[in-house]
Amino acid sequence: MNAPTAPAEVTRAERAARQAEVVRALLAVLPAHALLWHAEDTVPYECDGLTAYRQRPLVVALPETEAQVSAVLKACHALNAPVVARGAGTGLSGGAMPHAMGVTLSLAKFNKILSVDARSRTAVVQAGVRNLAISEAAAPHGLYYAPDPSSQIACTIGGNVAENSGGVHCLKYGLTVHNVLQVRGFTVEGEPVTFGGTALDTPGLDLLSLVIGSEGMLAVVTEVVVKLVPKPQLARCIMASFDDIQKAGDAVASVIAAGIIPAGLEMMDKPMTAAVEDFVKAGYDLNAAAILLCESDGTPEEVEEEIGRMSAVLRGCGATAIAVSRDEAERLRFWSGRKNAFPASGRISPDYMCMDSTIPRKRLADILIAIGEMEKKYGLRCANVFHAGDGNLHPLILFDANDPDQLRRCELFGADILETSVAMGGTVTGEHGVGVEKVNSMCVQFSAEENAQMFAVKRAFDTKELLNPGKVIPTLQRCAEYGKMLVRAGQISHPDLPRF
Amino acid sequence: MNAPTAPAEVTRAERAARQAEVVRALLAVLPAHALLWHAEDTVPYECDGLTAYRQRPLVVALPETEAQVSAVLKACHALNAPVVARGAGTGLSGGAMPHAMGVTLSLAKFNKILSVDARSRTAVVQAGVRNLAISEAAAPHGLYYAPDPSSQIACTIGGNVAENSGGVHCLKYGLTVHNVLQVRGFTVEGEPVTFGGTALDTPGLDLLSLVIGSEGMLAVVTEVVVKLVPKPQLARCIMASFDDIQKAGDAVASVIAAGIIPAGLEMMDKPMTAAVEDFVKAGYDLNAAAILLCESDGTPEEVEEEIGRMSAVLRGCGATAIAVSRDEAERLRFWSGRKNAFPASGRISPDYMCMDSTIPRKRLADILIAIGEMEKKYGLRCANVFHAGDGNLHPLILFDANDPDQLRRCELFGADILETSVAMGGTVTGEHGVGVEKVNSMCVQFSAEENAQMFAVKRAFDTKELLNPGKVIPTLQRCAEYGKMLVRAGQISHPDLPRF
CATH class of the missing domain: 3.30.70.2740 (Alpha-Beta Plaits)
Structure with a gap:
């Protein structure tokens, strides 16, 4: 399969000469251990989570300081060399796939949490910090970082910014763009740049929203200020069965139309629940044409009230059975099926x-x-x-x-x-x-x-x-x-x- | 005072010749009643809510159809004539102040609510529809449009999009950018363009967020799809007194740090409450160095719980007195002072x-x-x-x-x-x-x-x-x-x- 970014015909000799030129320029601004260009060293970078497309980069740069990021960008700009920024490489659409004649700029060394401020409910983190590591650092304050892509144990906040990542809870808590206040980084010319700010709104054009989700096309981000939110006291989950997939679909719209924003609202059809149940025994209703998982979180009073209202709407839409998780173990069991849907499909x-x-x-x-x-x-x-x-x-x-x-x-x-x-x-x-x-x-x-x-x-x-x-x-x-x-x-x- | 957009020196004769040229071109695409250029007709458009800057436009165009908007833009583009879009002219920073050599493009005739869909909780409205008219149209469905700038009785949704307007409730419900799903309109060349969409997120660069708040610099918007939210069942307001303005400021941060997002959280200092109380008799504590108004809305259970938690935080921060509105009349009385702060200042x-x-x-x-x-x-x-x-x-x-x-x-x-x-x-x-x-x-x-x-x-x-x-x-x-x-x-x- 041809990679979409494959260059026009370049001979091996031409590529080698260009590689030598770029390596020489980058060795002037980076320590030797921060630069990879031999085939065996660059192979691990040849794809991200979209493994169908593979392409070794000319060079991988692993800068350790902002000054080095700036210097790498300046050098590449002078040489007209393409630059592909990379976080953990967990993306599913090939956003971090290398360019054959370009430099892959890894932010892996930017892995420090610079501050967690419980009072303003913000954290300042470097771009290479893992999504889950932010929540772990905020946990002693009863706070967490809301967007939770399924790769959250591995993916970085810089990658989340590039892809505007969501997760199971983004219905209620928003995407990355709703949870980031400011990003700092460098332009393609290596000049420092800041988008957004820690106060309400910013005047002029909203370049922060533009940069979030821009998949590394506008700037290289080195530091992110994220919002933190309080951990809910309680979460409970409804599992609702439907004998008709259309009724289940309508029930989803009806829950939202009733003014409820569940913490999660997921749906699986019968082929999916069958595959999953066989794999993880989540206790799903195998007779249902479709099931819905509807989560509520908040104070015990809020959760009780919302679970009651959601149950009433689901019944009104024709749910044939409704179960509500009685404790945290049961709630996690309900979710275990949903979270294992992909591997379960691989078994059938x-x-x-x-x-x-x-x-x-x-x-x-x-x-x-x-x-x-x-x-x-x-x-x-x-x-x-x-x-x-x-x-x-x-x-x-x-x-x-x-x-x-x-x-x-x-x-x-x-x-x-x-x-x-x-x-x-x-x-x-x-x-x-x-x-x-x-x-x-x-x-x-x-x-x-x-x-x-x-x-x-x-x-x-x-x-x-x-x-x-x-x-x-x-x-x-x-x-x-x-x-x-x-x-x-x-x-x-x-x-x-x-x-x- | 010189207007910041005053052109380089242009003689009266030059301006008259240019005006004749632009009028001739626009009369070819607009009916005569949709074009104003005599001084007595254009004077009402010479400023917006920022009255310190005034400038009559060359021409005012009042198109009635999208085809006419497109044709006006094409004609202006061909003539290199500046175009200033205008809603109700309530803006406070001169965003709609005319250009001396330009066309003011009024969207006043685009005043139709095209649809209200309770199921998807959205409304499709033309750009010249008044902010409050959207909520009035949604009211039979128990819904409303959340952003509520103080000019909401007069200002238009198109102007709200241009300025990314907020309001007293934007702390909880967000700015315009958080409540608009899609805008349609025309580029400067008169080509139709759509930003955003009615489904979650959109791929590629987030041009919707860029256009919202761009103050008419990027495109002319003719139609907006807004989100609607359910009217809360109940709202109650706390009035808290502080003997020290620093304690009041700290209390604001503490409420938010406690994980509460009040429906409104406003502060007034002693000179302000004195001026206001003398004017509207809102029942404010005149001995306080500062007062806070903290509103909670939602179901009765949610409101009771949140009012209790907010009161505890405010007491912990040193509030010397706390009053909670007992009914809707008292809640509105608490707010009447805040809403009359500007006219009250005019009296002292x-x-x-x-x-x-x-x-x-x-x-x-x-x-x-x-x-x-x-x-x-x-x-x-x-x-x-x-x-x-x-x-x-x-x-x-x-x-x-x-x-x-x-x-x-x-x-x-x-x-x-x-x-x-x-x-x-x-x-x-x-x-x-x-x-x-x-x-x-x-x-x-x-x-x-x-x-x-x-x-x-x-x-x-x-x-x-x-x-x-x-x-x-x-x-x-x-x-x-x-x-x-x-x-x-x-x-x-x-x-x-x-x-x-």
Whole structure:
């Protein structure tokens, strides 16, 4: 498979000469141990969590100080060398995949928590600090950092900023952009820059929101000021069964329409619960067409009141059974199934492809019906697990990658889900980012003018297009080529659709 | 006073010729009744809520359809004519002040509520719809639109989007950017454009957050999709007295640090409560050095629990008296004083200048002490009313504009408050925007590089710099001139400081 950022034809000799040039420049500003360029040293950096795309970088730089980050950027800018910033490499859309002729700039050494201030409920952390480490440092104050991507034990706050990461609790507590007050770092020219601030709002253009989720295309972030929130005193979880998947979808919209923002609101369909129950014994209702998990957190009084109201709404929407976790052990057991949905799918099918589109919450039932029809159309099964409260779908298409026809049908199935999501007013990615994986889908999501507008903003930060080039925003030419291959209304015209 | 956007010298004949040219072009795309250019017709548009700056526009266009908006923009772009979009003209920083050689594009005719969807809790409204009209349309569904600037009876949602408006309840419910899902409108070239969407997040760069608060510099918005939230069942308000202003400031930080997000958290000092009580008889404690108003809303159970916790924190911080509203009439009476703070100030002083800086919440006591010292330094009184929960200050400097020396000292006092706020980690404007009023202050807030970065982003949308030129982002030259006049550490070097 060709990496989307593969350069125009470059000979081995040309690459070696360029590598020597870049290494020489970087050795002038970094200690020798902070620079890797031999093949065996750079292989560990050849991909992130999207392992389908692999590419060794020219050089990996591991600066230890802000002055070194600045110097690396200045050197790369002078040499017109692309720069790809990297945190823990857990991203699922290839945002940290290296550039063949570029420098991978690892923030791994920026792993210090600089301060935790309980009074202002903020922490100042370096970009390479792990998401969970922030909550661990805040725990003695009864505080934690809210966004909790499933990779939170490993992923870094810098990566979270780049991807605007969410998690199971983002329905109530927001995405990264809602939990970060300020970022500091460097422009592509190596100049120090600060976005946002620790006071309410900031005047002028909101460049902080622009930088969060920009996937390393606008600046390199070295330090982040995050908000901390108090740990809820109590959390309880409802497991509700439905005999009809449409009723379950409608129940999700009804809970929100009733003015309740659950701490988590997740949905699994019957193929999913069957796979999961067989794996972890979470106690799920195997007769249900779909189950919902609805969590409430807060003071005991708040939780009791909210659990009562949610239960009433779910019953009114036709829930056939409702169980409420009686203690923390049972609550964790309810969640254990949801959290093991992906590995459980791996046990019932040789391969699966995980999608990440979103739809407006009220269209949940519609997309479920549409996916059911696609199962027949493409002759493949699909297990569904959703961040339902957000309208963020994770359909898992089950297939055997060793069967080329199944792979082809799976890819068409995936493209159909994405296009149908956009047609329903949704988006092609909810929380995994665009990276290299979804760059073709951006042609479906946005008009040529809208993509051009994003490019113009990108160039306002990075005139030479050196920061993470080839990712996120498709070129006009790329969209034109992709347009020829599009599936819509059953027109399957190209057998070699790129893998989403 | 010179308007900051005054053009280079243009003779009356040149202006008349240019006006004829622009009118001719716009009459080709608009009906005659939708175009104003005679002096008596354009005078009502010469300023917004910042009446200190006045400038008649060349032409006022009042399009009635999106096609007409597009055509006006295309015509202006072809003629290189500046365009200033205008809602209700209630802004306080001159964001809608006309350009002498430009077209004021009024969105007044875009006053339709297109839909209210209780199920998805959203409304689709045209840009000229009044803020309060949205809540009125949503009321039959038990919903409302949360941001509530004090001008909400008159201001439009388009203006709210331009200024990222807040209000008394934005501590809990967020600013405009947290309550808008999507905006539609036109680029400076007259091309249709959509930012954001109705599903969770959107891929690529977050241009929606960038456009919200961009003060008409990036695009012209014609339609907005807003979030609606359920009306709380109950609201109650605590009035707490303190014998020391520092203790009151610390109490604000302590309430938030205890994990409580009040629906409103406002502070007034003794000069303010005295002025207000004399005016509206709100029942304030006139012996207190400062009072806090802390509101809780939600279900009766939630409110009872939260009022109890807030009262305990306030007592722990040294509150000398605590009263809790017993019914809705008493709650509204508590708020009547706060809401009449500005007119009350008008009764005790010939003139007042209202500032709008912010500071990190934990610095509240520090800025109050600093303002107290500035009162002595500049020989003027200052009454303080704060959105304390947000750290958003509204110090009212009391002076007599007919005394030139008082005016001069007042302006220095104001500049000193802004600079001190920035030095404490705050910002020069909390909710009133930059417009023309604070454009010099942006030189204090941001480095030359940061302002240049904002300009680059602006040009990525508007290469010819035709949308609301001269506002918000200062030029390098402007900052250099302002730097010569700066007051800091008592250096008062220029007698004619621009009025903030």
